[in-house]
Amino acid sequence: MKIAMTGGTGFIGQAFLSAWSRQAPPSEVRLVSRHPPRAPLPSFARWYPGNVTDRGSLAPVFDGVDMVLHLTGILAETKSQSYEAIHVDGTRNVLDASKAGRVSRIIYLSAIGASRTARSRYHRTKAEAEDLLKNSGMDVTIFRPSVVFGKDDKFLNLFAGMGKTLHVLPLIGDGQSRVHPVWVNDLVESVLESMKQPETVGRTYQMGGCRIYTYHELMETLKRSLHFRAIVLPQPETLLRVVAGMQEALLPVPFLTREMVTMALEDNVADPNDLVVSFGKSPYPVEAYLEGEFSSKKE
Structure with a gap:
């Protein structure tokens, strides 16, 4: 299996690479992010410069992959990065590039509290990104961690x-x-399990x-x-x-x-806590x- 991962050089992306290194990894993992990784990558992974705000930088990375792990998100806005640009427009670009590359499935890392009626724009834009994915016609699984x-x-x-x-x-x-x-490893292991379970397509999981x-x-x-x-x-x-x-x-x-x-x-708060209810884990x-x-x- 070939996987592309947005935001793959970040904290959670690196946890995925570590988890794959401890088990049978995919044949290829393509990391796309603005900044190169700070640590050497395992042999199955390769970094590609790109940005979710630039669809053209995503298209060649997504071409020929089986699945996209969409991890990119920002907690704090800056003068050059808004929630709308990263969460909404970025997800739209991920979708367009995935369809062009004939990607079969997307797994999206959202957040607990994502809602169109939330007080914070962070959570409202996360919900808007979720809706784009749910209405895309693609096989999508969404994880909402605390x-x-x-x-x-x-x-x-x-x-x-x-x-x-x-x-x-x-x-x-x-x-x-x-x-x-x-714990990041509990979250990552659950996502990896979901990749092997067709019944998780179309589901949204809250993770506490x-x-x-x-x-x-x-x-x-x-x-x-x-x-x-x-x-x-x-x-x-x-x-x-x-x-x-x-x-x-x-x-x-x-x-x-x-x-x-x-x-x-x-x-x-995750209610229900799908880490336990759906994936049967004892949280660390x-x-x-x-x-x-x-x-x-x-x-």
Whole structure:
């Protein structure tokens, strides 16, 4: 099987390559992204420069492949990248290039909370991308994960670094919104299983982890598991929106955006949790990861 993967040089894309390296890999994996991979690729993988906003860069990569893994997405907008351009127009380009290349199936990584009526444009554009795929006439499977953690993630690594160096773990609002962190390997293994199961075509799966936390509980778990002292500090929503607006105006890549504030105030929970219900897995706990693999790599 030949597979093309958008966003393949990112955190989740690299987890797919690692998983394939541990088992029988596809005959060829084509990674298409704007930036080259930072680490050497396994022998079955090859990088192609391209961008989902440029259909012409996708067409030669998709030509002759059996399946496309569409992983590209952005959490924070920049002056050069909007949610509409990446999630909606990018998915439309992926579809057009897939049809031109006679691709038989697309698997799309969306997000829990994707809805046309969501408060955040992030989730509304994810839903619009899903609708494009569902109405395309192609064989499509959609995965909606909660926050994904694992090696090189931008979530636990970020907060662990802040807690250890600044001794402060800031919360957006009162920290009572809920999140359902899922280990990247659990997510990847489920996607790989779905590739072998024709009955997963046309399905949308919500993927959560072992436990639902409030953000406040998750920060306390981080402190306890990694053995550092830090103040968990709730921040007023109004203040954070002002700070985020200033960053959007002044920084090329803002650390915090107003959309991110909106998303952090909403629950992000898999209901049902298809990792368990549909794929029969026992999710890897955040605590086990923090006290094991995460701590080992920091030593």
